[in-house]
Amino acid sequence: QVQLVESGGGLVQPGGSLRLSCAASGLTFGNYAMSWVRQAPGLGLEWVATIDKGGSTTRYNDSVKDRSTISRDNNKNTLYLQMNNVKPDDTGRYYCATTRLGGAYYLFDNWGQGTQVTVST
Secondary structure, eight states, X not given: OOEEEEEOOEEEOTTOOEEEEEXXXXXXXXXXXXXXXXXXXXXXXXXXXXXXXXXXXEEEOTTTTTTEEEEEETTTTEEEEEEOSXXXXXXXXXXXXXXXXXXXXXXXXXXXXXXXXXXXX
């Protein structure tokens, strides 16, 4: 079955950087657009970024734009999120998800278990 496994989370100081990974299996990875979605403690889900199947087109939430880079390596079946100058508001659990464009919105069909990111001194 489809399995998405996030890694790379942990405690990061404000202003620091993080690099998250999502290892995919049980699917043809290159056939799917992919996204990062996060959930802050006590809050709902917030879309972070999306990348197309081939990795040529990316989109970002304004809250992370200019300091984040979503990328993928289809040969390694892996999705990445690089985030620089992290802020306390970046704290949350980060999920990767397969993604379909549903007209005016994204559809997230498969989810990983998430990896926790805490930005604090």
